[in-house]
Amino acid sequence: MDRRNQDRRLRAREKLTTALLVHISLWALSIVILASIVTFLTTYQSTREQYIQLLKQGIAPKLEKKRWQFDQVQSQADILGEQFLERYQQLMANPEASIAAFDKWYEETSPGVLRLKAEFNRGRAVDFDLFEDISTFAGLRKHPIDDELKVRIIAAQYTLNELGPAWQHQVANSHFSFPENIIVMYSQKEPWGLLADKDLVITDFSVVKSTLQEFNPDRESLWTGLYYDISADFWAITYQKPVDLNGKHLVNASFDVGLSNLLQELIEKKQPNSEHLVLNNNGGLIAASNMSMSALNTHQVLTPDNYQEPLYEAIFRLLQEQPDLKDGMVLDEGIEEHLVIVNKTESLNWWYFTVYPRSEIQKQAIIFPLKLTLAGIALVGLILLMVYWRIRAEVSKPLRMVAKVASMMGSKNYEDVVSSDIADSKTHGEVRRAIEAFKTMAQRFIGAQHELEAKVEQRTAELAQANRRLEELAHSDGLTGLLNRRSFDRDLDEVIRTPEERYVLAIADIDDFKLYNDNYGHEAGDNALKAVAAFLINKSSGKCYRYGGEELAILLKLGQLEDIESELESIVHGINDLQIKHDYGKKGGDFLSISIGAAVIAANDSPQQAIKRADQQLYKAKAAGGNLVYFSSSP
Incomplete structure (x- = not known):
């Protein structure tokens, strides 16, 4: 009887608690809704203004980024213009070489239209310069190209070849446009100078016309509007900086920026x-x-x-x-x-x-107060739910368990989470599933961490291997496989700085190699160089270098002088034995030959002095008819 009375009292108390929670819930929701309506009516306009302000703030970062990028393009144009002027004035001091280069490098592709030969776009070495991705279009003009204009074009070509590669990822192309209907361009994408229509007159279009002195008397640098480049087949805007000297419009330092x-x-x-x-x-x-x-x-x-x-x-x-x-x-x-x-x-x-x-904007302005209302309702509901569950059941212990696991996850103690026995304690329902989910997540994190460490170790090894390969490429000649001029300068300087060991410098030159190239072609010349280089690598006891063109260099440790001279003479004879056909040598003979000048490097030598003495011996060998070794044993 007492037990039944106790149960009835408990059920009554539960009903009272439920009714109390229902009344509290209704009153709380009514207050929240009323407060939300008042808030909505009073804050709509300010919310609208705040939303507009957020839109403006969203625009500002990308505008600032683009301002910086466009400022970079303008700064690059200043550098390009300054470098051109410096190069132009240097070349004008002795214009003969530039004029000769122009006459040799440019060809008339149609009446009145000249273009830079295509090999300069594909890649051509001239002395110590490699021209690549350069093209020029010299269209129809009122006056023929005089010597000064030739020098100007060559100056633009050298300047772009030097600076263009540095900006290839920032702009579509770098170029100089001339008021004489000429463009010199660096572009890795399109050989514009080879593609331009022969009848094109660039000064008839607003892009270049806007830089001419009659249309731009204040000589302002400017950006064009959007236009379609027919020759390159893309949409672009162009930044142009007029470059004048003593009142004369020389060129425009320009960059095309693609729409994308x-x-x-x-x-x-x-x-x-x-x-x-x-x-x-x-x-x-x-x-x-x-x-x-x-x-x-x-x-x-x-x-x-x-x-x-x-x-x-x-x-x-x-x-x-x-x-x-x-x-x-x-x-x-x-x-x-x-x-x-x-x-x-x-x-x-x-x-x-x-x-x-x-x-x-109105929709967004409404959404914010609406979200605020819903958030208030959700908050009240959450509070009531927490009270309800606190009354109905004890949840603090399970929650502490979850918190403990979450804390270990937050501290990245994944091993402790996996090995813990919390899930085996008296937990059930969602709490148990949550703890098991944390354990599963921790196991995945551990696996991912191990996998990441393995990948990092692998990539580190690959990077080290790539760096070693890059180091080899940086000090090797791409054609012959010999060490290049950079390696020669480095090794010669090191030899001179360490006088404990004595060395001999030998400089070799293939006899009448220009005649060989002129008559058999550059491909045959390259093959001959490769054969000579391969012989040196196999037969020489020293380090072998491609010093420049057909000139080679060897650094030999100084032992017995007779052994050194004998090795050099065997190299000369060995080149003859290769029997590379050469019917056009000045001194006669049927095969390609080599001359060598060698000298002992003195302890107090500079690199230039060591090279000069070896060169003097080479000159004597050449003067004596070639196919010889001249060796100076005295420092």
Whole structure:
């Protein structure tokens, strides 16, 4: 009887607790809803302004990044122009070599049109310079190319060959445009100078015309609008810096920037239903998120005259009708049913317009107070739920178990989590599953960590191997496999700095090799060089180098002088025994031969002095008819 009475009292108490929780819940929810309605009515406008401010803050980082990138392009143009002027003035001091180089390197591909030979684009070595990815188009012009213009073109070619590779990943190409309808270009993608139409006159188009003195008397550097480069088949904008000397327009230091290279991020939609447009100060379209490619295919520089797109036309009118536009302005009434955020890049004189539908902003302004209301309701519900479960059951111990496991996970003690016996204690339901999930996660983390460590070790070994290979390539001649000039300079300097061991420097030169190249061709000349190099590698006891062209060098440890001289003479005879056919030598003979001059390196020698003495002996060997060894044993 007492037990039944106790049970009834317990059930009554549970009903009372349940009713109390229901009443508390209803009152709490009513208060939250009422407070949310009041908050919504009072905060809608401020929420709308905050949302607009967030939109502006989202625009600022990418604009700042692009400002920096465009500033980099402008700085690069300054460097390119300065280096050109320096090179041009140096070459003009002794113009004969540049004029001769122009006459040799350029060919007339159609009447009045000259182009740099294609081999300079594929790769051609001239003395110690390797020309690659360079092309030139010299189109029709009013006056023939005089000597000064030849020097100017050669100066531009050398400057681009030196600086162009450094900027290949930042711009589509680097080039110099000339007021005489000439372009010298560095591009790893397209040989523009070889592809340009023979009838092209670049000064007839606004890109180059805008730099001419008659159209740009203040000599301002400028960015063009968006245009389609027919020869290179891509959309671009161009930055051009006029380079003048003593009032004469020499060239424009220029960079083409592809639409996808620097502008894609600007016009990428970060918000649904938003549109982004970039215009220059004259209203020319540079880029747009809603750009019609079918319309673009028929025009060059885009303006309202040739690109009829409603949003662009509305923005163009806005720019024309409101001369007081400023960076950071927000226009509620600029375009019907749209809000416009205005930004300006002063260094480029560009306008960046971001257009949002007002309905989207209103929706977002409503969503925030609504989320606040729902969050309040959810918070009250969570509190009530926590109270309810506290009353109905003890949960603190299971929660402490979960917290302990989470703490070990947070401290990355994955081994302790896996080995712990918490899940084996008196836990059940969701708590038990959560702890088991933590254990599974910890096991995966341990496996992933071991796998990562193995990959790091593997990649470290691969990187070390790649570095060793790079070191070998940096000090080897690509054609012959001999050590290159850089290795020679390094080793000769080291030999001189360590006088404890004495060395002999031998310099060898293939006799009449130019005649061999001229008559048998450069490919045969390369094969002959390879054969001579292979013989040296196999037969010489010293280090062998390609000193330059057909000149080779050998560093030999000084032992018995007779042994040194005997080895060098055996090299001369061995080259003869290769029987490389050569019917065009000045001294007669049927086969390719070699002359060697050698001298002992003195303890107080400089590299130049050691080379000079060996060169003097080589000169004597050459003067005596070649195919000889001249050896000076005295330092």
